[in-house]
Structure formats: C-alpha cells, structure tokens
Amino acid sequence: MxxxxxxxxxxxxxxxxxxxxxxxxxxxxxxxxxxxxxxxxxxxxxxxxxxIKKPSIVVFAGDHGIAKKGEVNPFPQEVTAQMVLNFVNNGAAINVLCNSNNLELHIVDAGVNFEFSNNLIIDSKIALGTQNYEDQPAMTLAQCEEAIQKGAEIVRKIHTDGCNTIGFGEMGIGNTSSASLIMSSILNIPIEDCVGAGTGLSKPEISKKATILKSVIKKHNVTDPLDILHTYGGFEIAMICGAFLAAAELKMTILVDGFIVTAALLVAQKINSAVLDYCVFGHTSGEQGHQKMLSHLNATPILNIGLRLGEGTGAALAMPVIKASVNxxxxxxxxxxxxxxxx
CATH class of the missing domain: 1.10.1610.10 (Nicotinate-nucleotide-dimethylbenzimidazole phosphoribosyltransferase (CobT), small domain)
Incomplete structure (x- = not known):
C-alpha cells in the first residue's frame, strides 16, 4: 500500500x-x-x-518495451543508455544548464536496458526496461510500488545531504507515449488530444502513434491511478511519482519540468493531492498535451520558450527564478x- x-x-x-x-x-x-x-x-x-539550499536536479532513466518495435519513436531504444552515458560525461543540455546555474545533478538508472558499470550513476534498476503494453502491463504492481519507493528513497538521501529545493528530469526512448497514455486515462480525454511529436515524429507518424495508443487504451481500460501507472508507465515515471511524494512529505520546494514529469505528477496528486502545494511549475512544454495538463492542474508556469527536450531542462532553467524570488x-x-x- x-x-x-x-x-x-x-x-x-x-x-x-x-x-x-x-x-x-x-x-x-x-x-x-x-x-x-x-x-x-x-x-x-x-x-x-x-x-534555497543545495538546489538539485535528479534525472531518472528507463526503457520502454514498446520502443523495441520502433513504431512510436524515431530513435532506437539504445539511445536511452547512450544518453545516460552522455549525462555522466557532462555532454548533455542538462549538464550545461546545471553547470550554468550551480545545480547539483544526480543520474538514476531506474530501468535502462543496459548494464552500467559507472559509480556516478545511482543504480536503482528495477528491470531491463518495461514490457510492451500492447501485449501486457508495462510492469507488475509490485514493480511499480518498488519503483515509487526507490524514487522516494533517493529524494530522502538528497534531502539528508542538505537539499531543500529539487527538480526532476527523465530520459527514456518511448516515454512520451507512456505519458500520453497516463494523461488520457487520468484526465479522461481522447488520446489524440495527448499525443505529440515526442523526439521528432512527423504528422503522419503522430497519427500512427495515436492509433497504436488508442488500441492500447481499449485493451487495458484501467482507471485506478496505480493501475494506470503500472500498466502504461516506465520505471523512470514511477520513480518520479515517488520522488514527488517524498519531496512534498519532506516539505521541499519542487520545480516541475515538462510533459513526462507532469504525467508522473498527475499520478502523484491522485495518491495525495497535497503534493501540489509544494510544486512550482518550471515551464510550458512544446508538447501539446502538456498545456492541457497544466490547465487541469490550474498551474501557471514560469517559462514558455518552446522546450520539449526533457532531461529536467525546463526545471534547471527556471531554478534561478526561484533563487531570485527568495533573494x-x-x-x-x-x-x-x-x-x-x-x-
């Protein structure tokens, strides 16, 4: 429970x-x-x-079973692991933004389909990626609950080290599909109103993606928040859900990133609505579904500059505004x- x-x-x-x-x-x-x-x-x-003490960004990474087929993602699944190594090697956008704004960056392997041997990556791997939700739930309920608890544990450790202001990011090829399914199920709106370009789909590819995800929703037809999360989510999304809840429990200020992170928040606020009191919304994503999520949450984001990269980049860019407000x-x-x- x-x-x-x-x-x-x-x-x-x-x-x-x-x-x-x-x-x-x-x-x-x-x-x-x-x-x-x-x-x-x-x-x-x-x-x-x-x-504002030791402001931090935590990037959770996980792979998605559906991405192996390549029908909803223009980049192959292997890019998830490659980008995690790019984070560790200080080469990604989130590295640049954290370095620019003096933010601590933590990288978490929530369930990447690759075995890392790098002690700069927090190893919280649940499995080598989720299952394909076209055929079966992405994860078991037990795996989902384990991921939530691991996300919470990571935040508690960071808080113990002195952080009181935190933002979350993600990396996972195929995770905009998971976020769209979660959004559609929780907000009870058509999947066509949730699906966007992700990492660069064309209009015909977006239409194909929506058709595939529509059949997924018809197959599972789940309504309970945890059922939605374990059926459609990624391990990184489930860990972010737990991270939100733990950060609010610890009375931390939480800077919310874009589409995928906000999908995790949709689940978290269904588990405990008080989490929203602690959330400051960093930006409006270029993903069409994110604007609808923000409207549902009555949220006013700080920035609207067309970002749709993920990684926590919107949270990192907005963090100086939080500092300026307190100063x-x-x-x-x-x-x-x-x-x-x-x-």
Whole structure:
C-alpha cells in the first residue's frame, strides 16, 4: 500500500509574508511571479526568511518495451543508455544548464536496458526496461510500488545531504507515449488530444502513434491511478511519482519540468493531492498535451520558450527564478529601511 504523510502548507505566515513583500521598495505587484513564488516558498518553509539550499536536479532513466518495435519513436531504444552515458560525461543540455546555474545533478538508472558499470550513476534498476503494453502491463504492481519507493528513497538521501529545493528530469526512448497514455486515462480525454511529436515524429507518424495508443487504451481500460501507472508507465515515471511524494512529505520546494514529469505528477496528486502545494511549475512544454495538463492542474508556469527536450531542462532553467524570488524577499530594502515614501 502506497502512503505518504504530506501536510498541506500552513498559511500561518501568509499575512506576514504578504506584508513583507508589499513593503519592499517597489509598486504593489511590480515583481509579478517573483512575488507569488516568494510567498509560496516562504509558506512551504514556514519562514519569513526562506533559503534555497543545495538546489538539485535528479534525472531518472528507463526503457520502454514498446520502443523495441520502433513504431512510436524515431530513435532506437539504445539511445536511452547512450544518453545516460552522455549525462555522466557532462555532454548533455542538462549538464550545461546545471553547470550554468550551480545545480547539483544526480543520474538514476531506474530501468535502462543496459548494464552500467559507472559509480556516478545511482543504480536503482528495477528491470531491463518495461514490457510492451500492447501485449501486457508495462510492469507488475509490485514493480511499480518498488519503483515509487526507490524514487522516494533517493529524494530522502538528497534531502539528508542538505537539499531543500529539487527538480526532476527523465530520459527514456518511448516515454512520451507512456505519458500520453497516463494523461488520457487520468484526465479522461481522447488520446489524440495527448499525443505529440515526442523526439521528432512527423504528422503522419503522430497519427500512427495515436492509433497504436488508442488500441492500447481499449485493451487495458484501467482507471485506478496505480493501475494506470503500472500498466502504461516506465520505471523512470514511477520513480518520479515517488520522488514527488517524498519531496512534498519532506516539505521541499519542487520545480516541475515538462510533459513526462507532469504525467508522473498527475499520478502523484491522485495518491495525495497535497503534493501540489509544494510544486512550482518550471515551464510550458512544446508538447501539446502538456498545456492541457497544466490547465487541469490550474498551474501557471514560469517559462514558455518552446522546450520539449526533457532531461529536467525546463526545471534547471527556471531554478534561478526561484533563487531570485527568495533573494528579493530577504535582501531588498523596505520603504522604511531605505527612507523612501510609499504614499
């Protein structure tokens, strides 16, 4: 049984924080989303002087059974393992962005169809990829629950090491298909409204992908969140689900990335809706389904710059905005401090 003890954030300091924000040397509301974020982070930490400590990105990688056939993905399954090694070798976009913004990066093998021998990769492998959900559920319920718990354990370790602000990324050829199936099932909307280009499908290929996934949904017809996750998910998506829940339980500020990560959040908030109190949405993905997910969650993302790469890149790019929000709250002068008239 999956259970996380997540408290809704307290509003005890809401008025004090609001007054502090409003009394900075600026017109009311002039810092826009920085003010909203500063208030949220202050409430998450229950402090009028919140701090961003050891901000981190965790990238979970896993392979998908359906990707072996190559019908829904333009890149072969082997690219998952190759990209994990690229992360380790500091050569990917997420490496550049984490290095640029002084973020710690953790790489997790959740279930890649490859045996790594690199101690820079966190080995949490459940299996050598999932099964093909065209034929059977992607994973067993037991495997799904194990993945959720392993994702939670990884976050707890990172938190113990001093991190209080975290974002999640993913790598897995075929995982936009899993995310589309999860989205369609939880939001109860047609799969055609969820499917996008992924890593670069053409319009006819997108149509073919939607047709394949429509038959998958018809075959399984699941509605319970955990059933949806173990039937359609990847090990990396299940681990991100557990990571969300553990981070919220630990009262961490969580920066949400794009389409696949938000699909994991759709499941996590069905398990415990309080997780959303701790989420700041990094960006709007170029995947059409992500915008519908954000609308369903009443989320206002920080950035909208056409990203659809994954890897946690949107979260990494938005992290400086979180830092800036907290810094203005703590460091900007008030009207009385600066002897500036505010009326």
């Amino acid at each position: 999956i259970s996380f003890n997540i408290d809704n954030i307290s509003n005890d300091l809401k008025q004090v924080l609001t007054d502090k924000i409003n009394n900075k040397t600026k017109p009311l509301g002039a810092l826009g989303m920085l003010e909203t974020i500063a208030l949220q982070v202050g409430l998450i930490q229950n402090s009028i002087q919140p701090q 203005f709250l703590n460091e900007m002068a008030s009207f009385s401090d600066a002897n500036v008239s505010n009326n």
